[in-house]
Amino acid sequence: MSAAARTPAVDTPALTVGVVGAGRVGAVLAAALAAAGHRVRAVSGASPASRQRIAQLLPGVPFLPPAQVSAVAQLVIVSVPDDALPVLVADLARAGAFRPGQVVAHTSGAHGLTVLAPAAAAGARTLALHPAMTFTGQSGDLDRLPGISYGVTAAGPLRPLATRIVAALGGAVEWVDEADRPLYHAALAHGANHLVTLVNEAADRLRDAGVADPARVLAPLLRAALDNALAGGDSALTGPVSRGDAGTVARHLDELARTAPESLPSYLALARRTADRAIAAGRLSAAAAVPLLDVLAGRETVAATHRPVTAGGQRREPVR
Numbered sequence: 001m002s003a004a005a006r007t008p009a010v011d012t013p014a015l016t017v018g019v020v021g022a023g024r025v026g027a028v029l030a031a032a033l034a035a036a037g038h039r040v041r042a043v044s045g046a047s048p049a050s051r052q053r054i055a056q057l058l059p060g061v062p063f064l065p066p067a068q069v070s071a072v073a074q075l076v077i078v079s080v081p082d083d084a085l086p087v088l089v090a091d092l093a094r095a096g097a098f099r100p101g102q103v104v105a106h107t108s109g110a111h112g113l114t115v116l117a118p119a120a121a122a123g124a125r126t127l128a129l130h131p132a133m134t135f136t137g138q139s140g141d142l143d144r145l146p147g148i149s150y151g152v153t154a155a156g157p158l159r160p161l162a163t164r165i166v167a168a169l170g171g172a173v174e175w176v177d178e179a180d181r182p183l184y185h186a187a188l189a190h191g192a193n194h195l196v197t198l199v200n201e202a203a204d205r206l207r208d209a210g211v212a213d214p215a216r217v218l219a220p221l222l223r224a225a226l227d228n229a230l231a232g233g234d235s236a237l238t239g240p241v242s243r244g245d246a247g248t249v250a251r252h253l254d255e256l257a258r259t260a261p262e263s264l265p266s267y268l269a270l271a272r273r274t275a276d277r278a279i280a281a282g283r284l285s286a287a288a289a290v291p292l293l294d295v296l297a298g299r300e301t302v303a304a305t306h307r308p309v310t311a312g313g314q315r316r317e318p319v320r
Contacts, residue, residue, distance in 0.1 A: 015103075015165075018073030019043040020066045020088070022050040024137035025107050026079030029169065031057040032145055036168035041072045053137050070097035070104075075165070077129070079107040086115050093118030103161065105129045109185035112153045112178040127154035127162050128181065131171065132188055146170035151184050153177065198270075201263055208259055234281035241271050242278040246291035253299050264299070272296050 015038045019030045022045030034040045042064040043054055054061055070076045070092060080088055085108055098104060100123030104116055109130040116126035130151040135141050150171045154162045159175075166173045176184045199222065203214035211217055228236035240248040249271060256264045275292060278284035284292075 014038050015075045016041050016073050017075045017077065018069035020069050020076060020078045020092070021045060021080040022054050022063075023079055024053075024135040024141075025131065026077060027053040027057050027137055028135055028141040028145070029077060029079070029107065029131065030061075031139075032142055032169050033165075034058060035142070036170075038075075038168065042069045044069045049137070057139060066092060067095045067097040070102075073102070075103045075105065076124075077105050077107065082108050082110045085111055089116055090118050093122055096122075098122035098124040101125070103127065103158070105165075107131065109151060109188055110182060112176075112181040113155075114178065125155075125158050127152060127158055128176075129162065129165065130185075131169075132174075134192055147172070149174045151176045151181075151188075153181060198266075201266065205256075205260060205263060234277050234283065237274065237278050237281065237283050239274075241274045241292065242283050244284050244288035244292050246295045249292060250295045253295070257299075268296055268299055 015033075017030060017033050017038050017040045019026045019040065020043075022030070022043045026043070026045075027050070030040045030043060040058055040061050042062050043050075043058065044064060044066045045051065045054070051063065054063070064072075066088070076098075078085065078088065085106055089106075092098065098119040102119075102124045103126075104119040104124045105127045106116060107130055108115070108128065109132075112128050113120070113126050116124075116128075120126050128151070131145070132149045132151060133141075133144055148171050150166045150169070150173055152159075152162050152166065152173050153176050163173050199218065202218060206214035206217060225236065240252075252267065253264065256267055272293075275284065275289055275296070279286055279289055
């Protein structure tokens with residue numbers, strides 16, 4: 001039994017739920033709400049992947065067009081890509097899919113309540129409900145839900161219900177003001193999405209250096225670095241930039257320029273930001289930072305050009 005299935009039902013009447021967009025997020029949240037005792041009445045999703053997710057996570061729940069999903073639900077969860085959300089909500093409103101008293105929530109981190117204005121104009125109560133988690137759309141996602149945070153934007157009267165919905169999902173509420181949604185989402189994307197890029201960049205460079213199993217080398221190092229950063233903030237900074245080792249950094253830049261110039265711009269940008277944070281935290285004195293900053297500034301023009309990857313995302317062999 002999954003961790004989500006073990007989550008006790010919250011002290012609130014069961015809601016009838018409809019999910020518009022059975023993508024990775026919507027399908028998993030629907031399954032978690034069903035496990036908590038709410039009734040998922042219908043979902044929408046045209047792709048074969050969406051149908052497969054629902055067959056796995058919510059067997060027997062019917063697929064209906066989006067407007068019909070809304071018609072049978074007290075709580076409508078709209079879970080579609082950020083850029084598709086405004087158009088879909090407007091289309092549903094024009095179709096008369098929303099009604100007074102209904103709760104309409106979306107799962108976008110980037111949007112707040114403004115995007116749901118057409119639903120609110122029809123009398124629906126609206127909230128933004130973004131899970132701070134990455135999803136695969138598989139049953140294993142249910143085990144990751146307990147304890148995660150949800151960035152929630154809601155009017156005061158709807159906050160108790162929003163809190164109960166999040167509790168049914170096994171999560172914790174973080175209230176995010178409407179004006180702060182873009183910054184909230186930028187922070188999460190910067191941390192999670194760019195972390196994947198950074199890890200894969202490091203793995204590629206290790207392969208270039210002849211390391212057969214980069215994941216085995218990186219796993220303990222990166223886990224320790226993440227734990228230390230979350231616990232200690234900038235006090236967790238280590239390495240040549242935080243020590244002001246300009247010579248070491250210069251050799252890094254030389255080698256990246258020679259073997260993997262596509263990695264040079266990101267290395268330079270992160271090294272410069274690391275230096276700034278190390279100086280501000282007192283880890284690196286301003287005087288000791290001067291040679292390092294000179295090295296970084298001198299390579300900015302080199303970073304303006306980089307070697308593209310080949311089709312399919314496969315790198316060419318490094319220049320030796």
